[in-house]
Amino acid sequence: MPKLKQHELEEYLAEPGRYARFATVDDDGYPRVIPISFLFHNGTIQFTLRPNSAPWSNVRRDPRISIALDEMEDPMRRVIIQGIARVVHEPGSEDQWEDLHRQMLLKTRPADEVEEYLRAMAEAGVERPWLAVDLDAPTRVKSWRSFHAGEARDRLVPYAQQYLKS
Template identity: 25%
Template sequence: MNRNDVFDVLNKPYSQELLARDVTRLAYVGKDGTPRAIPIAFAWNGSTIVMSTAKNSQKLAALRANPAVALTIDTEVHPPKILLIRGVAELDYVDGIPDEYLQMTSSYEMTAEQRVEWEAEVRSLYHDGMVRIVVTPTWAKLIDFETTLPSAVEELMLKREERQHA
């Protein structure tokens, strides 16, 4: 998939709605060679997906060894909207708290007082900094069950149509 095709998918209205959410599922290969899929907060900046983690996180060693990742962002309603993304993770060690980390939790339901307390806790906990996990999408697919379906379902529908017309 070329870069323009990827961004054509990511610029669709449903994709933009999904990219405005707070949580994605990050899939990567652990150091022991087994797969991992974890929920993680993220921010979309128009060209990359940025996640943040602690400097002592075990996923960092795994991502250094194998930076290939997959992301899933979806809804909890029927029919679901699902955005699938693949890319390569780059690790960016930063002092302090990345702006994206504070941004990506902005839609969580908390009062102004709770937000102040949460931010103070974050700054206290990550006082020596964090690591930004930056993913540039190299492949993307939107499944909205209106205009796009999973490829296996599309194939089954085509076979069903062929049977009905035979």
């Protein structure tokens, strides 16, 4: 299965309607995976986590994370990211990233729902962090997709060469 070209990867990450699975490691060593909304912005995956949540505690303790994205329909693109989550804005500074949060939410929700959600969060005094994972080194980004119709194939089975016996 071919790797996504850089422009294909960026287009895929920027498409609306896409959620990701975000993985951290709990303090007992078990993986924790949650679905997240995200924003591809300036070469980074950006997102927020709930305050007082296990994923937020996990990132604070150990910032190594993994993010998985996929789709079931052709071209069946897949992306796996392993990297370091960095805190861009600490909880309590939501006014500094509200526009990015809005952009992120508008990828998966109607505008009226987004505005109501943001208003309710502000009124409730919820303070959240805003995080980013840079897609440059040392982050590991693996991607692949199914073959396009008529595309030359170097193998019969659509598996990476490493999975096929030689």
